[in-house]
Amino acid sequence: MIRPKGWRSLAAAAVLMVLAAVPTAARAADKVQVVATQSLLADLVRQIGKERVEVRHVASPRFNVHYIQPRPSDVRALRKADLYVNAGLDLEAWSDPLVEAAGRPEFFRGAARSVDVSTQVKLLKVPQTGPSRAEGDIHLYGNPHYTLDPRNARPMCEVILAKLKEIDPEGASVYDANHQAFLAKLDAKLAEWQVLCAHCSGKEVLSYHDDFEYMADYLDLKAERFLEPKPGVPPTPRHLQELEEYARSGAVKAIVMPTYFPKGIAESFGRRIGVPVVTVAQNVGEVAENEDYFAFFDRNLQVLAEALK
Numbered sequence: 001m002i003r004p005k006g007w008r009s010l011a012a013a014a015v016l017m018v019l020a021a022v023p024t025a026a027r028a029a030d031k032v033q034v035v036a037t038q039s040l041l042a043d044l045v046r047q048i049g050k051e052r053v054e055v056r057h058v059a060s061p062r063f064n065v066h067y068i069q070p071r072p073s074d075v076r077a078l079r080k081a082d083l084y085v086n087a088g089l090d091l092e093a094w095s096d097p098l099v100e101a102a103g104r105p106e107f108f109r110g111a112a113r114s115v116d117v118s119t120q121v122k123l124l125k126v127p128q129t130g131p132s133r134a135e136g137d138i139h140l141y142g143n144p145h146y147t148l149d150p151r152n153a154r155p156m157c158e159v160i161l162a163k164l165k166e167i168d169p170e171g172a173s174v175y176d177a178n179h180q181a182f183l184a185k186l187d188a189k190l191a192e193w194q195v196l197c198a199h200c201s202g203k204e205v206l207s208y209h210d211d212f213e214y215m216a217d218y219l220d221l222k223a224e225r226f227l228e229p230k231p232g233v234p235p236t237p238r239h240l241q242e243l244e245e246y247a248r249s250g251a252v253k254a255i256v257m258p259t260y261f262p263k264g265i266a267e268s269f270g271r272r273i274g275v276p277v278v279t280v281a282q283n284v285g286e287v288a289e290n291e292d293y294f295a296f297f298d299r300n301l302q303v304l305a306e307a308l309k
């Protein structure tokens with residue numbers, strides 16, 4: 001039998017298309033479609049929604065979440081989504097333009113299908129007199145990096161749970177059960193992390209950006225000085241000189257930063273003041289060992305506990 005050249009790959013492709021199309025069509029119809037701004041938020045939605053949700057995130061954890069550039073595929077995903085889960089405040093400055101581009105007013109801030117997980121979180125550094133640029137062009141509504149305190153999973157997940165139950169009431173009991181299982185694991189982990197990090201209490205670190213405040217609050221660490229002179233403003237020689245003079249007191253035990261800031265600047269400064277640089281990830285998947293919410297904190301807290309021994 002003579003077959004046209006390439007038939008084998010064409011036939012294989014056709015089979016794959018059929019195999020892929022059937023479950024995808026069923027899945028898309030059945031599952032709640034969620035777009036989350038960040039991988040950590042996407043993971044929390046998965047923990048509660050499990051098999052009833054299909055979740056994707058916009059920001060790659062390898063880049064600074066303040067400044068990422070959404071892709072056309074993100075706009076297309078948002079057009080078809082049921083829920084848009086976001087961090088609120090001004091953490092994701094690109095979020096409003098993304099929602100505008102998708103043409104989905106129900107995802108605007110405060111609208112019915114926007115899930116702003118900050119709403120029940122106790123925020124730090126909130127300006128007393130309303131949004132302020134006194135500290136730079138970002139963090140105008142307070143410190144938006146609240147995901148770095150694992151205690152904040154509880155208020156964040158309550159908001160996610162309530163919205164999932166609202167738009168998919170048939171799954172309410174499943175969501176409740178998943179939520180309870182998540183909280184039980186969270187409580188067990190919080191107890192474990194308390195033991196792991198007990199010796200960190202009272203110690204001081206320098207943070208590259210003001211994104212460590214919530215973890216410092218959680219661990220009773222001091223993190224009030226930053227390599228950036230203001231949030232979003234790169235370190236200057238004069239500012240580093242002042243920090244070096246401060247660090248001479250010996251109070252500073254480490255420099256903490258996520259992966260996407262210039263490590264060379266932090267490492268050379270760390271050598272100048274004689275302290276290590278610790279990579280504290282800001283998002284799930286930012287480093288190899290933190291593929292879900294619990295692994296994320298396991299790894300962050302292990303490296304921090306080790307550096308502050």
Ligand SMILES: [Zn+2]
Pocket residue numbers: 066138139145209210211231
């Ligand atoms: Zn920030």
